[in-house]
Amino acid sequence: MITEAGLNHTFGIPGALIFEQDAGGLLFARMATAAGTASLSLQGGHLLSWQSSACAEPVLWMSKQARFAVGKSIRGGVPVCWPWFGPHATDPSLPAHGFARIAQWSVTDSDVNAQGEVSITLALQHDLAHETVWPHSANLSLTVTLGESLRMQLETRNSGMTPFVLGEALHTYFNISDIEAVAVHGLEGGEYWDTVGGVEKKRQAGPIQFSAETDRVYINSDAATVIEDPGYARRIHIAKRGSLATVVWNPWTDKANRMGDLGQPDGWRQMLCVESANAWDNKITLAPGAVHTLDVAYRVETI
Ligand code: BG6
Numbered sequence: 001m002i003t004e005a006g007l008n009h010t011f012g013i014p015g016a017l018i019f020e021q022d023a024g025g026l027l028f029a030r031m032a033t034a035a036g037t038a039s040l041s042l043q044g045g046h047l048l049s050w051q052s053s054a055c056a057e058p059v060l061w062m063s064k065q066a067r068f069a070v071g072k073s074i075r076g077g078v079p080v081c082w083p084w085f086g087p088h089a090t091d092p093s094l095p096a097h098g099f100a101r102i103a104q105w106s107v108t109d110s111d112v113n114a115q116g117e118v119s120i121t122l123a124l125q126h127d128l129a130h131e132t133v134w135p136h137s138a139n140l141s142l143t144v145t146l147g148e149s150l151r152m153q154l155e156t157r158n159s160g161m162t163p164f165v166l167g168e169a170l171h172t173y174f175n176i177s178d179i180e181a182v183a184v185h186g187l188e189g190g191e192y193w194d195t196v197g198g199v200e201k202k203r204q205a206g207p208i209q210f211s212a213e214t215d216r217v218y219i220n221s222d223a224a225t226v227i228e229d230p231g232y233a234r235r236i237h238i239a240k241r242g243s244l245a246t247v248v249w250n251p252w253t254d255k256a257n258r259m260g261d262l263g264q265p266d267g268w269r270q271m272l273c274v275e276s277a278n279a280w281d282n283k284i285t286l287a288p289g290a291v292h293t294l295d296v297a298y299r300v301e302t303i
Contacts, residue, residue: 002027002042002106011110016118019107026068029107031118035148043070044101045122045142047078050150052300057232059150059300061175061271064263073101075261076173076271080142080154083126083134085167085247085279094133097171100124100140108141117147128160136164138286149299156293158286166284169247169277170296172238176272177231179250184208184274186225187246192218193280210272213252219245219281225274230303237299238274242292244282247275 004027007019020028027042036052050059062076073079073095081097088094095102109121121143128137137160145151152170176182185207194200195215204218207228222244227236249272251259256268276296278284284292 007107011107011120013110013112013118016112017110017120022068024069026070029120031120031144031146033116033118033146035116036146036150038144038146038150040120040122040144041068041074041077042105042107042122044074044103045080045105045124046074046101047144047152048074049077050146050298052148052150054148054300055232055234055302057177057234058175059236059298061173063261063267063271065261065267067261071102073097075259078152078173079171081167081169081171081275081277082140082154082156083136083138083164083166083168085169085277085283097169098167099133101171105142109143115147117145119143119145125159136160136162138164149297151295151297153296154294155291156284156286157291158288161288163285163287166286166292167277167279168284168294169245169275169279170294171247171273171275172296172298174227174236174272174274175232176227176229176270179210179252179269179272181229181231182210182272183228184225184248184272185228186223187218187221187248190218190221190223192216192248208248210250213255214248214250216248217245217277217280218248221246227272227274233303235301235303237301238276239297239299240276241295243276243278243294243296245277245279247273247277247279249273249275 004021079101082100105122124140224239256262
C-alpha cells in the first residue's frame, strides 16, 4: 500500500518536494523552488496548482466547488485526458475524456537538477488482461518539472501486440482576470471545428476573443499560443511539441450553470481552457513498441 510516509521516504526532497494525504485518502505532491510552487494529485496525475513567483495571481484556475474525492474528476488545474478525448466514440456510458484523470497513478521518480528545477514522474500502467474498457496495453508516464516555467511531458508507450488509436489532452484551466478582456494569439488563420450548437469547420481570423460559449478544436498546428491578460498584467505562453490540436473552451453562463461545479455565480469568468491535445483530426496511431510524447511548457511574462 502506498502511504504518505513511504512516498516521503523514497521520493521526498527536503525543501523541494513533499507528499501529503488528505482526510479522504487522496495523496498529493507539493513542489517548491525559488521560482514558484505547484501541487499535484496522484489520483489522475492531476496538476492542481501553479503559483509563479513572477506574479501575484495563480497561473492555474481551480473551481471553488471542485470535489476532491476518490474516483471523481477535479474541476480545474490540468486534468489528463487519455486515452480518448471528449465522449467515448461508441459507448457514452464510459467516462468523458478517458479514465486516466480518475485513475490512481504511482510515483516512479523525483529529482532536483543543477538549475534548481524540481521534477516528479508518475506512471500509469494499463494492462489489456485486466481491462475491458480500453482493450489495449500501454505504459503512460507524466513528468512535471517546476522552474521558472512549468513543463509537462505525457509519454505513451504501446506495450501491446497491436496498434491503437490515441486521443489525449493536457486540459489546462488558466486563471484569468475576465474572459471578456483576454485574447489568445497564435492560431490566426488556422482551421478549427466549432462545436457550439452543431459542428462546423471554420477558419480563425485574428486573435481569439470571447463573448459567448466557446468550444473549439483547432487542428493541424503545433503553433505556440499566448493568452494576453491585461487585467492581470501578464501573458501566459504555451509552447508545445507532439500536439497538433488545441482545444479552446469556456462554457459561459448557461453551460456553467448546468455543470454545477464551476463555482457560482460566475466562476467561469475567471477561467479559460487552452488544451494541448491530439484529438479529432489529429489522433495518434501508435504501433506496438512505439512511444509518443506530448510535451508542453508554460511560461508567464509580466507586462
Ligand atoms: C473540453 C470540451 O475539453 O472539456 C468541452 O471541449 C467539455 O466540450 C469540457 O465540456 C469539460 O469536460 P468535462 O468532462 O471535464 O466536464
